[in-house]
Amino acid sequence: MNIILVKIKHGDHQAFKSLFESCHYKLYQFCYRFTNDRDTAEDIVQNIFIHIWNNRAKLNEQTPVEAILFKTAKQEISNWYRSLKNQEERIEDDAMIAEEEDTEDPHLAELQKDYLYKLLDKLPDRRREIFMLHRFDGLTCQEIAQHLEISKSAVENQIGLALAYLREQAKLSKSLL
Template sequence: MELLLTRIKRGDHQAFKELFELYHKKVYRFATRFADDDQADDIVQDVFIHIWKTRHAIKEDVKLDALLFNTSKQQLSNWYRKHREEPLDEDSIPAAEEYEEQDATHHLAARKKILSQCVNRLPPRRREVFTLYHHEGLSYQEIAQYLNISISAVGNHLYLASEFLREQTQSYRG
């Protein structure tokens, strides 16, 4: 990603477009924690405009996430100063590490919800085998004995469940 910043620093419009496409949702999610949706849109736009306008001052060793987070925090504060009677307490904005942790927790919860919905769409027997293996921690042999099926049938159900889940969740990645 640091190569992307180097290209932006040189004025590469395509690199800037890539940066925006990769990170605008993340910046937007951060902004919506402190502003409504329309205001967050404005703040996101301000963040990327600021990065473009100050691209020549970007240090070579800066981390992309740190640049985006600090610029977002700065633009959010600027927006509050211009549009709110009560200024934003910058101490109420979490540190980058805390925000990253919260963001990761949010994404993990969303992925678990999607996976759960996909598991519920498995055929009943396959869902039962999947649940016994992944949630109950039973071995292939224990599942086979419990359900009175062969060990190879257990393996087949788990393989087909994995393929189905991989296919179903593919569109949610990224």
Template sequence: MKAAATLSPPASGMPIRTVNHSKGYFCTMPENARLQSLLQEDEHQFMEALFKTYFPLVCKSIYRLIPDMATAEDLAQEVFIKIWNRREQLNEVYFKAYLHRAAVNMALDHIDKHKRRGGPHLEIGPTQEELPGPAPVVHLKETKAKIQQAINQLPEKCREVFVLSRYEEMSYKEIAQALQISVKTVENQMITALKKLRVSLKEYLE
């Protein structure tokens, strides 16, 4: 796969999918205007405001693809360093969407490099068959941890597709572009992910 590391903002014609919770892209428009005016006035203050507003968002997007907080933080830092180095070209940028895409690209690129170097694989841990049986009492927090675990155990491409669709709110077309695969493959991987998750999470279903 070609590294998807370029920090390019989503093309202006690309539809930004509305987010289904209250903090949608739309509601934060005044925030963007504020950041843009700060960028003109004082780039250090701009950077501080941008960082403090969006660092968690960037970090969490990366974490969902690379479930290790220390690595996610390192990569999130790199995202903001790239932004800082390009601060003179950000005049038209819609920051939230831009940072989100940069975070996803940074994570995918990291996974890619990791693979090429033959480093430790991300999908460690027992396979689905080896997963322990259902616990007698299931707490909500444990459920979430189990679901994360199940997602992390999906095959790499499958997991990327699922996470990008489920949590990064990306359309199949956007995912296909980011991963350099066809929309058809994205759809196939999506169903594969759901089938595998249904098996590994069967104790929580029905």
């Protein structure tokens, strides 16, 4: 029986902290090998420990701690890849829609552009900057991350949030017509 898992299962914060401190770096290295991004690897490690704590009642004391941690790590990395793929697909879909809209009536396109800029002005400054670098300057997420000295996943997240906001506003404006 694994004593630390028994303690964590019963809500022992000190045991959980000890597990975190002893395994954090090893998990971080493991995650970094798959993501090649420090911030993303750190986020995934945090998610691993959150998952362990939130599901502590289901822990099997007979299973080795590292087996539980690395199985959870594989699941979290898989989730990250899925979300990354979904974000990239949404960005590509939005780019195709934007290209289709460019072929419409020039006057209507100008009105849409004015409306878009008004919506972009409502975004938080950093999100607007990232979105404009990506959409209007044609920079990749990696290039923006290097330019702004932030993680690629942070850039992708901000683009996703900006697109979600713009989609929501587009739905609202269509419902008003």
